[in-house]
Amino acid sequence: MLTLYTPGNSLLHRCPAAAKLITLCLAATLIMILTDPIVLASGILVVAVGYGMARIPGRTMWRLSRTALVIVMVVAACQAFFTSVSPAIIVGLRILFLITAANLVTLTTRTADLITVVEAAARPLTRWGVHPDRIGVTVALAIRFIPVLGEQACRVREAQAARGVKAPFTLLVPLVIRTLRLADGVGEALEVRGLGSSARAGASTTEHRSMTR
Amino acid sequence: MRAKDLALIALFAALTCVLGLSPVIPLPFIGITFSLQTLGVILAGGILGTKRGAIAMVLVIVLVAIGLPVLTGGQGGLGKLIGPTAGFIWSWPAGAWITGALVQRWWRGLTPARAIAAALLGSVSLYVVGHTWLAVMLGLPASTAWWSWVAYLPGDIVKSCAAGVAILAVKKAYPLITVPSVSGRR
Numbered sequence: 483m484l485t486l487y488t489p490g491n492s493l494l495h496r497c498p499a500a501a502k503l504i505t506l507c508l509a510a511t512l513i514m515i516l517t518d519p520i521v522l523a524s525g526i527l528v529v530a531v532g533y534g535m536a537r538i539p540g541r542t543m544w545r546l547s548r549t550a551l552v553i554v555m556v557v558a559a560c561q562a563f564f565t566s567v568s569p570a571i572i573v574g575l576r577i578l579f580l581i582t583a584a585n586l587v588t589l590t591t592r593t594a595d596l597i598t599v600v601e602a603a604a605r606p607l608t609r610w611g612v613h614p615d616r617i618g619v620t621v622a623l624a625i626r627f628i629p630v631l632g633e634q635a636c637r638v639r640e641a642q643a644a645r646g647v648k649a650p651f652t653l654l655v656p657l658v659i660r661t662l663r664l665a666d667g668v669g670e671a672l673e674v675r676g677l678g679s680s681a682r683a684g685a686s687t688t689e690h691r692s693m694t695r
Numbered sequence: 696m697r698a699k700d701l702a703l704i705a706l707f708a709a710l711t712c713v714l715g716l717s718p719v720i721p722l723p724f725i726g727i728t729f730s731l732q733t734l735g736v737i738l739a740g741g742i743l744g745t746k747r748g749a750i751a752m753v754l755v756i757v758l759v760a761i762g763l764p765v766l767t768g769g770q771g772g773l774g775k776l777i778g779p780t781a782g783f784i785w786s787w788p789a790g791a792w793i794t795g796a797l798v799q800r801w802w803r804g805l806t807p808a809r810a811i812a813a814a815l816l817g818s819v820s821l822y823v824v825g826h827t828w829l830a831v832m833l834g835l836p837a838s839t840a841w842w843s844w845v846a847y848l849p850g851d852i853v854k855s856c857a858a859g860v861a862i863l864a865v866k867k868a869y870p871l872i873t874v875p876s877v878s879g880r881r
Contacts, residue, residue: 486762486772510777549770550778557779557833573834581774588762588772596761616701617757623705624712624754625763631706631713651857655864657710658738662869665706669699677698 485593486546492590494536499595500602502587513579519568522575529582536590543585550581597621619677623668634660703871704747708754711735711787712765730767733790733821734858737814740791741798741862744872748791756784782828786821793817795872798862802874805866811859818851 489495494502513525533543554577561570597618604614638656642648715732735755740748755765756776764771766784776784794817801809822844830836866872 484764486764506773546770546772546774549768550774550780553779557835561834569834573832577779577832581778584773584777588774591762593761593763600757600761611696620701620705620708620754621757621761623702624708624758627706627709628712628765631709632716635713635716651853654734654738654857654861657713658742658861658865659868661706661710662703662742662865662871665699665702668706669697669702672698672702677701 486588487592488536488538488542488589490536490590492536494532494586494590497590499591499599502591503599506583506587509583510580513576517572519571519575522572522579525579526575526582529579529586532586533582536586538586538589542589543582546585546589547581550577554578616677619672627664627668630664631657631661700747703743704751704754707735707739707743707748707751708758711739711751711755712758712763715765715767731854732767733787733818734854736787736790736821737794737817737855737858738861740794740796740817741810741813741858742865742871743791743795744799745792745795748795749788752787752791755787759784779829779832780825781832783821783825785828786824789824790817790821793820794858799872799874802866802872805863807859807863810862811855814855814858814862815851818855822847 509525513522516522516525554574558570558574561573600621601614601617604612604617608614635653635657638653638660642652711732712735714735715730736752739751742748743751758765759771759775760773762772766775775781794813797813797816798805798810801813826844
């Protein structure tokens, strides 16, 4: 499966994922507090330098940011027209900064490194029944099954097209049923490998039995 | 949580991503796209129930955050979770939960009308979160952003009907929601 990560060897690429995410959070908070357009614009300049350092092609950057940029322009124009120009500029610059900075982190950080950060961030949630070690498995499963389900969707479409069915929603029920059938098999496979609470309890009892014998 | 639940959560997250690959109908002015992706949200809640449905949607958000292009139009990445339209994605666990809660409440006497109502209320909750976020990010009064909701209503009614029918069909073929049995049932 394709990721948005753009390979490279720049300082930004080599920087630890957690450091980049923390910096992004701090910068985003700061940018929402600041109101001076010159400070905001220089923040965007820093991000632009980051894009240059990481050698991100302009097309990649545009592809990720375009929808948000269009919204920013439309809203800034509306606001400038109805209220006044200065809040429109501040809001526009803020959103421009947030989106380009966040995308820079996405483009320079490997998916695997980000999964590790998610697992680490979930560790304090253990006391509420979250198992950080299962997050990685579940993420990997979802990634693995996106192309599988995509292919299933194509097959259902082809079969329906052959029978002359064209409505987009007729895809749903057969696709969901196929998904649920797949989940049965996947669930069993996970159980065999000792994932899930019932399997874990079972494993510990067999272990206990073998020890007492 | 059983292994089967983990599998269902992962697969419904994957299903939501796949539904985002379907043809896109862009809406004028706003730049938000109409796709089948939100159907995944409603189906996750209506078929898996509140807890598993909401967790499946949290998983989709994780997939977006780790840089996979799983949103409609091959979009993704942290920018999508922080930008002006991010509320429309953060709202997914809540939308799945609400549809799930209603379907669970009406499980025994689930009629087409109720299933569709559950789907529609779940979809509406996505807009409440999404438009409030949009308004806050753009410094607009919430009421200004809300009018655009009307533009989505026809599409949402159609989508909710499709989701309601699917929820009912799956209930018959493959029921996954278990409701505690009514005590003293004759």
